[in-house]
Amino acid sequence: MPPTIPPATLKSWLRDGAELAILDAREEGEFSASHLFWAIPCPLSQAELRAPRLLPRRATRIVCVDGGEGGYADRLAAFLATIGCTDLHVLEGGTQGWEAAGYELFSGFNVPSKAFGEWVEHHYGTPSIDPAELAAMQAEGRDMIIVDSRPIAEFRAMSIPGAIDVPGAELAYRVPAMVPRPTTTVVVNCAGRTRSILGAESLRRAGLPNPVVALRNGTMGWELAGFTCDRGRDDRYAPGTPPDAAETLARAKRFADQAGIRWITRAAAADLLADPARTTHLFDVRDPAEYAEGHIPGAISAPGGQLVQATDGWVATRHARIILADDTGTRAAMTGGWLRQLGGWEVFCLTDAMEGRLESGHPAPAIPGLPKAATITAPDLAARLASGGATVIDCGRSLAFRAGHIPGALWGVRTRLATLAPRLPGDRMLVATAPDPALATLAAAELSAMHAGPVAVLEGGTTAWAAAGLPLHADRQNPPDAACIDAWLRPYDRNEGVEEAMRAYLAWEIDLVHAVERDGDAPFGAQGGHG
Numbered sequence: 001m002p003p004t005i006p007p008a009t010l011k012s013w014l015r016d017g018a019e020l021a022i023l024d025a026r027e028e029g030e031f032s033a034s035h036l037f038w039a040i041p042c043p044l045s046q047a048e049l050r051a052p053r054l055l056p057r058r059a060t061r062i063v064c065v066d067g068g069e070g071g072y073a074d075r076l077a078a079f080l081a082t083i084g085c086t087d088l089h090v091l092e093g094g095t096q097g098w099e100a101a102g103y104e105l106f107s108g109f110n111v112p113s114k115a116f117g118e119w120v121e122h123h124y125g126t127p128s129i130d131p132a133e134l135a136a137m138q139a140e141g142r143d144m145i146i147v148d149s150r151p152i153a154e155f156r157a158m159s160i161p162g163a164i165d166v167p168g169a170e171l172a173y174r175v176p177a178m179v180p181r182p183t184t185t186v187v188v189n190c191a192g193r194t195r196s197i198l199g200a201e202s203l204r205r206a207g208l209p210n211p212v213v214a215l216r217n218g219t220m221g222w223e224l225a226g227f228t229c230d231r232g233r234d235d236r237y238a239p240g241t242p243p244d245a246a247e248t249l250a251r252a253k254r255f256a257d258q259a260g261i262r263w264i265t266r267a268a269a270a271d272l273l274a275d276p277a278r279t280t281h282l283f284d285v286r287d288p289a290e291y292a293e294g295h296i297p298g299a300i301s302a303p304g305g306q307l308v309q310a311t312d313g314w315v316a317t318r319h320a321r322i323i324l325a326d327d328t329g330t331r332a333a334m335t336g337g338w339l340r341q342l343g344g345w346e347v348f349c350l351t352d353a354m355e356g357r358l359e360s361g362h363p364a365p366a367i368p369g370l371p372k373a374a375t376i377t378a379p380d381l382a383a384r385l386a387s388g389g390a391t392v393i394d395c396g397r398s399l400a401f402r403a404g405h406i407p408g409a410l411w412g413v414r415t416r417l418a419t420l421a422p423r424l425p426g427d428r429m430l431v432a433t434a435p436d437p438a439l440a441t442l443a444a445a446e447l448s449a450m451h452a453g454p455v456a457v458l459e460g461g462t463t464a465w466a467a468a469g470l471p472l473h474a475d476r477q478n479p480p481d482a483a484c485i486d487a488w489l490r491p492y493d494r495n496e497g498v499e500e501a502m503r504a505y506l507a508w509e510i511d512l513v514h515a516v517e518r519d520g521d522a523p524f525g526a527q528g529g530h531g
Helices: 007-013 028-033 044-054 072-082 094-100 110-123 131-141 152-157 168-178 196-203 219-222 246-259 266-273 288-293 304-310 330-343 378-386 398-403 412-424 438-448 461-467 498-519
Strands: 022-026 039-043 063-064 087-091 142-149 187-190 212-215 262-265 282-286 321-325 346-350 390-394 427-431 455-458
Touching: 007 094, 022 044, 022 398, 028 039, 028 072, 028 330, 039 330, 044 072, 044 438, 063 094, 063 131, 072 087, 072 219, 087 094, 110 304, 110 330, 110 498, 131 187, 131 219, 142 168, 168 196, 168 246, 168 304, 168 321, 168 330, 168 438, 187 196, 187 219, 196 304, 196 330, 196 390, 246 330, 262 266, 266 282, 266 346, 282 398, 304 330, 304 455, 330 346, 378 390, 378 427, 412 438, 427 438, 427 461, 438 455, 455 461
Parallel strands: 022 039, 022 063, 063 087, 142 187, 187 212, 262 346, 282 321, 321 346, 390 427, 427 455
Antiparallel strands: none
8 A cells, every 4th residue: 555645745736846746536516515625536447547647657756546435546556556656655635634734725727817817907908898898999989809718629519699609729829810999909718717818818918909808707797697509510710820920929939938948959959858766758739630631650639728727637747748739730829828937836838849750640548458358330330239238338438428328228337337236236237438438448347346247348438329319308417417426517518506606706716816815825926937
């Protein structure tokens, strides 16, 4: 068993300048209830998929945490040992012990990034308007453009009428060519606050001459003010390289250089990646479709705006190195400038990212020791279900299960499938499905350990089922909110109290600045220039 450390030791490690990764073994919904500021969600049910990417250097110092329930952190540490992690520790008492020692705990998700967004607004004085002001500007026919800084899937779900989708790092790259008149007002929105603030401030830091404002409280604020969001729209920036790419790079580079970004070649990056003494990440910050067309071998797709908005989904190690790649440099420069100020990471941008060998597609991560499993096709499963000869266990995200699942399927968290045992008939085949085939295979192995009958994996998962023309069943109440331990429920994911949850969420975001001050371990801006 790895050694336990008291909270005071971990607090001192956060401040000693050496590499440190704090991994929380609980499911994301449990994690979001209460966790350490720099803790990274690495739930046991996803550990085989997440940990290898979060920890490219296995010798880094790692502390595993849970909520004090006993066992989850130990189990995560035991798994990490199997993939070669050598400097492992467990926090004594988990989050309960941390709080008892007088240290700060945080609720919510992507907390460092969201707290950073609030810091940016305070520090740079990012201007904003409220929904009523925006509605009045629209009614007056003002010369303006509304850009939504979220990925297209979120934009489709709900958007401000008239908005155009221009995610995160694309803003400083795309918007200058979209506003030929310097008098056009640019309004940046997201669902809440963080990406609105960072998006608007990105345009200001990049020297856009236009008036730029953030929409205060985003689509949530819009709906709370009594206005209606659009659904299902696909209005997006024009693809391809903007005509002013050289000019946007020059402006973005000034911002990045002020923050302490260094520009290097692919050859120099290869040397950094080969350094066994430091954790080094290589991210491609372009749109995922551009990444799929061709990227540096080994680079991980991390669209720039999302990398800043949800850094804890990609980077676990404090004081790591981060190398950023894109085709023209603007998106890497803007992303790097913000990352440098957010976490003080050592950040490099590539000068020749698209020169040399490239690979295409979205490579699936290799999982050592993945067990073999029997498989079944969607038509064969449909026949078995029709005769009552199979039960489907869906190990995908609870919210995806609500949106559409194989009729009669049961939902469960992969590492807690034992809770489903009373509902699993012993005379039927159990069929595991999940968006990631590796996750379904891991679930099948765990089902085999608790089920005497045959167990199989659905080939192609629920996507293949739907592609075969077979029906899906949607039920927003299944699983109920309280059972969605695998996900942080956004206000509009909830079945009850949505408006109350929106107000609470926005108040929580605003208060993050004060919680961070009490915690004392977020050196926002300390490593970067302030322009």
